Amino acid sequence: MSDKIKVFVLLGLLFLFFGYSFYLYKLNYSPENSATALADKGKKLWQAKNCGACHQIYGLGGYLGPDLTNIYSTRSKEHIKAFLHTGTNIMPAFNLNDSEVSQIVAYLKSIDATGIAAPSRLKIKNDGSIER
Ligand code: HEC
Incomplete structure (x- = not known):
């Protein structure tokens, strides 16, 4: 392969690499509204x-x-x-x-995705391992 072609291929690959990286970076990128940023604020x-x-x-x-x-x-x-907006007799409404x-x-939602809290809802199989 001649050097000219090698340089041409290299430049082409570099162009694709940076072009695609830029595209992915810009794609729906808004840190303020991303699900994890919302969940972080919720945790605070x-x-x-x-x-x-x-x-x-x-x-x-x-x-x-x-x-x-x-x-x-x-x-x-x-x-x-509904609970957060109105509260109940026992739980205060927080005026959020x-x-x-x-x-x-x-x-x-993010907490829910991480596991099951009540062990009674987990099923223990015969070999001792746990099934959801
Ligand atoms: C003073 C105690 C208290 C505080 C503080 C409190 N809650 Fe509650 N919450 C309760 C009680 C008690 C219930 C069960 C409903 C009832 O019996 O009134 C409840 C129910 C709920 C429910 C519905 C649960 C279900 O199984 O239906 C949600 C959701 C909830 N609370 C979210 C929150 C969030 C989020 C906060 C903080 C912003 C909060 N609560 C702060 C006492 C509290």
Whole structure:
């Protein structure tokens, strides 16, 4: 292969590499609204509002309210939002605005994706391993 062709191929590959990298970087890239950024904000709110005083995550926390690890999949987004907007006799309403509520929902969604809190919902197989 002549040197000219090698340089040509190299330049072509470099162009494709940088072009595709740039394309991927720009694709839907908005750190402010990405799911993890929302969930991070939700986690900070969770801590600031001290939800953990009454609720558990992975079984850790206060026991006045229920464990919320899997609330996202066992109930619904709307259910969570309703509780946050209105509160109950026992749970205070926190006067969160819509974006704060969706941050908490994003946090609870990310928690839900990480595992199952109640060991009673796990099935132990005959060989001792665990099945979901
Ligand atoms: C003072 C204690 C207390 C605090 C603080 C509290 N909660 Fe609650 N929460 C409860 C109780 C108790 C319930 C169960 C409903 C009831 O009996 O009133 C509940 C229910 C819920 C539910 C519905 C659970 C289900 O199984 O249906 C969600 C979701 C929830 N809380 C989210 C939150 C979030 C998020 C925060 C923080 C912003 C928070 N709670 C702070 C006491 C609390």
